[in-house]
Amino acid sequence: MQLTYPKAPSNGVQTLRPALQSALQTQGFGANRQFANAAAAKISLSKAYRGYSLSLDDLSNGKGLQNARIGDWHYLVFADGVTIADAQLAEGRGHVEFASLNHGDHAAAMVSALKLAEQSPQLHGKTVELRLLFVSALNVVAIWLHADGEELLIPIEPTPKNLAVTRLYSEAALLAALKPAAAQAKQRFDTDTSGLLGN
Structure with a gap:
């Protein structure tokens, strides 16, 4: 399996660096000890990929991935080759900012x-663009x-296990499982009628 990526914002990495530096300087950052203990010099980023979203209305009306709305740019953050975070950039009016x-x-x-996908015979020899739904x-x-x-889709955490287990799904199979x-x-x-629930 060969992964491809969309053309990322030219200043994406430069925009992320200060936010990552700031987060790393916050001692005991969250519950992720690997992130809290990471050295700034050892940080690296994956290529950028896009997030997409489907709403309840989309699913209820039988709409599929062709109707997914494009969202933020995502980068996996690594320290010493270990994945420690996912960083997001929002894009609007021709520029990006840390999200x-x-x-x-x-x-x-x-x-x-992704390791599961690489081992799948179904994806052997195929070229696919990495996205997040x-x-x-x-x-x-x-x-x-x-x-x-x-x-093809692979549900990941925090997807509830009663909706979809972590395995390879066709678009039709995953949407049917979620419907x-x-x-x-x-x-x-x-x-x-409370007005407290959102979509």
């Missing part, structure tokens, strides 16, 4: 899923391997 730094299990889950209303995150005429939960959640949102 967030996720130092939980997400980045390590991505690397594990979010269905926020269901707490679903999946690696999206985009190729001409074929979309009942999406319909249930949409019904809950549609009948909510």
Whole structure:
């Protein structure tokens, strides 16, 4: 399997560096000891890839990945070859700015899923673009391997195990697995009168 990446913002890495330096200077940063103990000189970044999102309405109306909305740029953050975080850049009006730094299990889950994809006979010899799919209303995150005429996905943490286990899915199979939960959640949102639930 060969991964390809979209053309990233030319100043993406330069934009991220100060945010990463600042986070590393915060002693005991979160619960991720690997991040807290990382030396700035040992930090490296993956190539940039894009996040995409589908809403409950999209899933309920039978819309697929072709309707996914493009989102932030993502970079995996490594220290001494170990994945320690996922950094995000938001893009708007022709420039990028630091959006967030996720130092939980997400980045390590991505690397594990990519290893799973590399071992899959289904992907042997194929070239795919690395993407990330979010269905926020269901707490679903999946690696999206985009190729001409074929979309393959691997759900990763924090996706609930009752919705999808970590394995390779076709677009149709994953959307079918999510549809009942999406319909249930949409019904809950549609009948909510408190105004406290969002989509």
